[in-house]
Amino acid sequence: MPALSPTLLHALEQAVGPAGVIRSADAMQPYLRDWRNAYRGQAALVLRPASTDQVAEVVRLCHAAGVALVPQGGNTGLCGGAVPDASGTQVVLSLTRMNAIRAIDPANETITVEAGVLLQHLQEAAAEVGRLFPLSLGAEGSCTVGGNLATNAGGTAVLRYGNMRDLALGLEVVLPDGRVWHGLRGLRKDNTGYDLKHLFIGAEGTLGVITAAVLKLFPAIASRATAWAAVPSPQAAVALIGRLRGVCGDRLSGFELMSRQSVEFVQRHVPGCAERFSQAHPWYVLIELSDALANAPLAELLESSLGGALEQGEVLDAVVAASQTQVAALWKLREGISEAQNHEGPSLKHDISVPVSSIPAFIEATDRQLRAALPGLRIVAYGHVGDGNLHYNLSKPEGSDDAAFKAEAERLMQVIYAATLALGGSISAEHGLGQAKREAAQQYKAPLELELMRTLKQALDPAGLMNPGKVV
Numbered sequence: 001m002p003a004l005s006p007t008l009l010h011a012l013e014q015a016v017g018p019a020g021v022i023r024s025a026d027a028m029q030p031y032l033r034d035w036r037n038a039y040r041g042q043a044a045l046v047l048r049p050a051s052t053d054q055v056a057e058v059v060r061l062c063h064a065a066g067v068a069l070v071p072q073g074g075n076t077g078l079c080g081g082a083v084p085d086a087s088g089t090q091v092v093l094s095l096t097r098m099n100a101i102r103a104i105d106p107a108n109e110t111i112t113v114e115a116g117v118l119l120q121h122l123q124e125a126a127a128e129v130g131r132l133f134p135l136s137l138g139a140e141g142s143c144t145v146g147g148n149l150a151t152n153a154g155g156t157a158v159l160r161y162g163n164m165r166d167l168a169l170g171l172e173v174v175l176p177d178g179r180v181w182h183g184l185r186g187l188r189k190d191n192t193g194y195d196l197k198h199l200f201i202g203a204e205g206t207l208g209v210i211t212a213a214v215l216k217l218f219p220a221i222a223s224r225a226t227a228w229a230a231v232p233s234p235q236a237a238v239a240l241i242g243r244l245r246g247v248c249g250d251r252l253s254g255f256e257l258m259s260r261q262s263v264e265f266v267q268r269h270v271p272g273c274a275e276r277f278s279q280a281h282p283w284y285v286l287i288e289l290s291d292a293l294a295n296a297p298l299a300e301l302l303e304s305s306l307g308g309a310l311e312q313g314e315v316l317d318a319v320v321a322a323s324q325t326q327v328a329a330l331w332k333l334r335e336g337i338s339e340a341q342n343h344e345g346p347s348l349k350h351d352i353s354v355p356v357s358s359i360p361a362f363i364e365a366t367d368r369q370l371r372a373a374l375p376g377l378r379i380v381a382y383g384h385v386g387d388g389n390l391h392y393n394l395s396k397p398e399g400s401d402d403a404a405f406k407a408e409a410e411r412l413m414q415v416i417y418a419a420t421l422a423l424g425g426s427i428s429a430e431h432g433l434g435q436a437k438r439e440a441a442q443q444y445k446a447p448l449e450l451e452l453m454r455t456l457k458q459a460l461d462p463a464g465l466m467n468p469g470k471v472v
């Protein structure tokens with residue numbers, strides 16, 4: 001493995017101190033592969049700076065020496081964006097020691113946090129001052145604010161609060177040459193030209209290192225109602241969203257769709273996830289209503305809406321959770337799908353979005369074509385259907401060979417992405433491109449969009465040292 005020059009190594013160690021350097025092959029291992037073990041790389045070094053100044057010094061030194069950097073947060077990304085390449089020449093820059101809550105301003109409804117703060121800790125800090133930070137996703141106990149921003153993470157509350165881009169007001173960023181952009185403004189209005197923070201949000205660490213952010217806070221939730229419903233079809237699920245929106249307005253804060261196959265996997269592999277109804281159904285939805293008002297009659301609202309939907313045949317069966325334990329059990333059925341699918345061999349992940357109204361057409365056409373293309377294929381379709389976002393993941397036919405299945409990946413992907421594009425959709429709704437979808441983006445994004453992206457990359461990182469091989 002090529003080593004860094006002794007002079008650079010010494011300077012980097014000086015910059016971050018002994019606690020910020022990981023050099024042994026064993027200790028570096030967790031930083032060199034992703035959560036699923038789908039991507040693996042090598043690195044010359046892992047650095048864990050503890051302040052913005054330390055990040056800036058590391059970036060400046062690496063820039064001067066022509067060494068590439070791979071920013072990393074909680075390493076829960078699903079597209080290999082935080083994993084270094086195989087060369088062993090790149091330096092992994094882990095932000096996890098930058099985990100301070102710098103300020104909370106309840107009157108401005110903002111919180112200023114460092115990039116390495118865990119999403120769950122951010123949620124807890126907001127709750128301590130009677131506020132809500134709404135981003136919520138299965139990896140929230142491990143992912144970081146920096147990673148959430150860099151991937152423009154979505155999750156289960158986008159329906160009401162938007163994705164990470166909508167939740168950020170200001171950023172602090174170390175640019176690829178080591179200069180620091182101090183953009184930590186907590187302003188809801190600022191029309192002084194290009195909104196630079198949006199360049200770095202969703203850039204997956206290819207344009208700079210996010211070191212801190214000012215984020216929006218919302219009123220804490222005081223009333224909540226959660227239901228699990230069986231629906232006959234995706235068409236019925238989409239009709240149900242419309243019905244609930246009509247009756248409940250923006251109290252509808254979660255609407256997740258799951259195919260029977262997805263739920264079966266969870267029941268098989270995650271303890272405590274029994275079938276909720278007397279019989280199995282083809283599709284399920286998890287619905288959440290919430291309100292800042294205490295004692296808001298949400299359960300009644302949900303029950304009457306579901307009653308109306310039952311009469312119209314939009315719902316086949318439904319249960320409204322009667323306790324916090326039941327709420328947790330229902331969310332476990334939903335959040336357990338990623339992990340459960342890992343137990344069924346390799347999963348081919350496709351994180352697509354189409355207009356909500358086109359979800360039924362997408363599923364119908366794609367299911368049909370894929371089943372014809374590979375008989376026995378297990379389609380694990382689920383996700384944030386209220387945002388038009390499906391995790392249209394595939395597991396191999398039962399008993400078949402892993403390698404043979406992986407060899408089909410490209411062919412199956414082409415079917416899915418062609419259907420997505422035909423409906424005006426996107427091949428990556430919330431997980432980003434990373435290394436997984438970089439090639440596909442070349443094929444499926446418009447040439448002009450790709451040209452503009454390359455122009456931005458060239459302008460900010462002309463030496464190409466910031467997370468090379470990802471996104472563009």
Ligand code: FAD
Nearest residue numbers: 073074075076077081138144146147150153154155205210
């Ligand atoms: P990492 O994985 O460490 O990094 C992700 C990317 O961001 C990489 O390209 C990395 O280089 C870059 N990056 C990280 N930190 C910085 C920084 N400070 N500055 C610049 N670049 C940086 N995603 C969703 O959107 N919605 C979901 O519902 C969802 N659910 C998930 C459930 C599970 C079980 C898992 C494992 C993942 C899920 N994800 C989801 C995917 C993932 O994107 C999020 O978990 C999260 O946003 C990644 O944060 P991280 O800190 O782990 O980032």
Ligand code: 2HG
Nearest residue numbers: 138335338349383391393
């Ligand atoms: C989810 O919504 C995540 O559960 C993960 O985005 C999706 O594992 C996946 O494909």
Ligand code: ZN
Nearest residue numbers: 155383391430
């Ligand atoms: Zn998701």
